[in-house]
Amino acid sequence: MYEEWASRIDGAVVWTRTTDLRAGAVYPVLPDGCMDLLWSEGRLFVAGPDTHAYVPAGGWGASFAGVRFAPGTAPAFFGVPAHELRDRRVDLADLWGGAEAGRLTERIDAAADPVAELEAVALRRTARSGPPDPLLSAVVRHLEAGGTVAGAADTVGLGARQLHRRSLDAFGYGPKTLARVLRLQRALSLVREGVPYAGAALAAGCADQAHLAREMRDLAGITLSAYAAVAKSETPQPSGSRTIA
Template identity: 70%
Template sequence: MYRERASQVEGVVVWTRTAPEHDDGPVYPVLPDGCMDLLWIGGRLSVAGPDTHAFTPDLSDGGPVADAMGVRFAPGIAPALLGVPAHELRDRRVDLTDLWPGPEGRDTAERVATAADPAAALESAALRRMALAGPPDPLLRAVVGGLDAGRTVASVAETVGLGTRRLHRRSLDAFGYGPKTLARVLRLQRALALVRASVPFAETAVLAGCADQAHLARETRDLTGLTLGAYAALANSETPQPSGSSTTA
């Protein structure tokens, strides 16, 4: 069962997923959403970087499916508190101690492991780092807002006072990829939300900002590996999962 709640800080969500006692069902992919997650799964504290394609957990060892929990950061928030550019974590899952090799990483993992409420401990660790990093850059928020509204990269660059090349460099550090890719991912998420709400595909394409249904179908296939029909069937059978949640349905 999947649950989430808003954190004390805007743009941060705390989520938990409890694995069924007997779970031999299919493994569902985690789809790109522009976010990054701090994860606690099976006794491992790790970071899920921004994805450019669907991520399917590797359960080939046949081990039991573990409960999972995490703190999900909206696009552009996590790199400052992690101390690493987002593009270095693109399409990767990395142990937190590899990013924080000193006492902080070990102490954080120990606090989460021994906490009565690991999700709350995970949130506290993230909020402490955010307090040190300072508030999120309002320029990055404006970039995400503009692209999520369907505006062009050139228009967003002009609004925030950056040339397109500078915007691209800033985007690599903040989001893990350039603004055009971020725009595609955000558009995909708008479309998938409409599909989950049972909006017809042709109408979904127009509302999400695609040229037509064929365009939406190509984008869905390219970014998720699923057809529109397959995603709709998945949405009807499984609660959508957060970025980086390596669990089965």
């Protein structure tokens, strides 16, 4: 079961998921431009920005919680450029040191409400970290609205090379990849609402249904029909969910 709600951290989301390990359930994570601080039964991890579907390997527990940071906002929080975490899951200790990560893990494990404590830890850290790049926040807004990369560059007054370099630090990849990821998420949101594939493709900014199908194969590793079957059979998830069964 998956649940999510708005965090007290600006633009972030808190989420939880429980799985039935006896059923062998595995939940691939689809690219969404975000980065997460994850807690799973006594372990603190960081999920970097994905360029393709991520399938969790063994060693995970049945319960997960996370704070999902909006595209471009997590590097200031974690203190590392996003491209260094691209397509990776790493222990928080690798970024903040074993002593700090161990202390935070113990605090969350001992809390009456570990999920609330995870958010509180993130909230305190956010207050001490620097602000995200405001120009890149404007880029995200432009691309989320369906704008072009060239239009985003013009909006923030950056050349193509400057935008690409700063995007690597903020998002983990260039603006063209971010635009593809955000477009795919727009389309899948419409598919979950029951919009036909062709209509979802056009509304999201794809040329046609075939274009959307290619993006699904490239970025998500599954077909549109497979995704729709999962979205229909699983417990309804809020818009913006990163996971599928």
